[in-house]
Amino acid sequence: MLMSEEKDKVIFKRIQAFFVITIFLCFILVARLAYLQVLEGDYYEQVSEENRMRRITIDPPRGEIYGRDGELLAKNTPGYTVSLMDVGGADEEKVVYFLSDYLEIEEQEIKDKIDSQRFRQFEPIRIKSGLSYEQVAHLAEKRTELPGVILEIQPDRIYTQDKLLGHVLGYTGEITRTQLDRGMGEEGYRPGDIVGQSGLEKTYQEELRGEPGFRQVEVNRFGRVINNMGEEEPIPGNNLHLTIDVELQEFVSESLDHAIETIREEEGEEYEDHLGGASAVVMNPDNGEILSMVSLPKYDPNTLYENYADLIEDSTRPLRNRAISETYPPGSTYKMVTALAALEENELAAEETILDEGRYWNPPRPRNFQNRALGRIDVVDALKYSSNVFFSEMGHRLGINLLSEWSRNFGFGATTGLEDLDGEHTGIVAGVEYKERHFQEAEQQVWYPGETIIAAMGQGYHTYTPLQLANYAAMLANEGIHYRPHLVSEVTDSQGEIVEKTGTETLNELDISQGNWDLVKEGMRQVAQPGGTAGWMFDDLEFDVGLKTGTAEVAGRPSHGWIVGFAPYEDPEIAFSIFIEHGGGSSRVTPVARALIDYYFDLMEEDEEEPEELDMDTDSGYVDE
Known part of the structure; x- marks a missing residue:
């Protein structure tokens, strides 16, 4: 009997413990439910909504x-x-x-x-x-x-x-x-x-x-x-x-295409392995508007991704915008910098003449094209005939520091200020600063007098973009004003309301005497006259223009060809640079410049508006090579 009572007590205690635990667990459960429903209710309601509602x-x-x-x-x-x-x-x-x-996408992607x-x-x-x-x-x-x-x-x-x-x-x-x-x-x-x-x-x-x-x-x-x-x-x-004139862009692009095709046909395999690309930039010299910006070879953005592998492997680098992202030696197109520097620094008198016997007398003794002796010439003649002898002497008189300073005055060695595209290169101004920055050894950093002579002709360490050369031509046309180049004239909303309008912005203005401007610009006008380096292509033009041709030598490869200029000579409406990489010299780009001017000023006959064949005959005048 006693044992039975003790057993009942044990069972009763266990039941009590069970009920206590059960009540405790129920309390925890109720408390948790209350916490979730009351305190965290809004949060879980949001989670629930987000699981079924998506934005x-x-x-x-x-x-x-x-x-x-x-x-x-x-x-x-x-x-x-x-x-x-x-x-x-x-x-x-x-x-x-x-x-x-x-x-066909990687799982990991x-x-x-x-x-x-x-x-x-x-x-x-x-x-x-x-x-x-x-x-x-x-x-x-x-x-x-x-x-x-x-x-x-x-x-x-x-x-x-x-x-x-x-x-x-x-x-x-x-x-x-x-x-x-x-x-x-x-x-x-x-x-x-x-x-x-x-x-x-x-x-x-x-x-x-x-x-x-x-x-x-x-x-x-x-x-x-x-x-x-x-x-x-x-x-x-x-x-x-x-600001891009689409029809002008198309004409310039086709003209460069035809020029390159002509070079291939006439020069054959000798040039085939070297011909790279080409570029042209046409600007309004009064406000910096870019009317045309061409870079060859081109690519089609509509098919970019399907052709991407081929474009990347192409040795001519068609994805590069040569107008702003590639730099080249300017050759004789640079000589207006040397001329203005010498005149403004009083190293050259306006009427002074130099005896040009075809070869300069100081090392490295550069020659004129075909060793041509030009006799006694002034600065206008020197530009007209592109005398290497004359500009070598000007470089010798100026020294490299003044020459470098004047290069920067015309915007070289810095971006032009174009904000509409990424990737514009600054180019290189030949000078002591460049050698000290580029070379590590002290003996390599020494600047030699002969390097100044080469730099004064636009060769040596100088390298600039086609946009920089077009901006330089615009500054020559407007007599020293560097306007910010731009491609976008205005931004409008979907209703056509103007959101932003691009104004004309002056970045720099050179203080150069009018007499010196007149001399240098007259030299550029003479370039297009009979006997000038572009006279063979421009001597029948019905109005005057300002030009300078340039052939930039490249060791072991065909020369680059340049021409810069503005038109008309009085009150210029356009300024431009045109360039063909390893095209054989300025004679290859000069016809493109003539075609551009004829087209822009409506001088072409109706059946000539498609540039089928460009006249490359140079027998009628002196060509700057």
């Missing part, structure tokens, strides 16, 4: 780009993008594998995009843009098997002029991981966004971008959209209006 970004139409006369140069057309909702787990693995295989957006996991992740109609149709058919996959309409960029303006307009492409990490991610960009990658598209990305809209949708547990809850319309990007 999908609607890309704004990218701003369009127009030419000087209103030609549409860059526009949008509807395209398709495949995106992926965050569904997680095995479904995500299966979908990633399928998309990788079907769209897709996973990296997903990982990069974990902090915004309720927004769709763009996997690939520019889908073909066949791909869209196939993905639409497979939709029930691909949880989280959605197809979105995203504008594709179309460039109406194909290759003609590739280097100016640039191209767009998917934002890179580097761009996101360098700050674009903090500006609201996300993986898969399409942004400007080159040219004006890149420089004016923010203006062209617009403001995205949003669509609120309801999705099921598979990430499929089941209901559209409303949307906020995107704001289109702003439009760019350029």
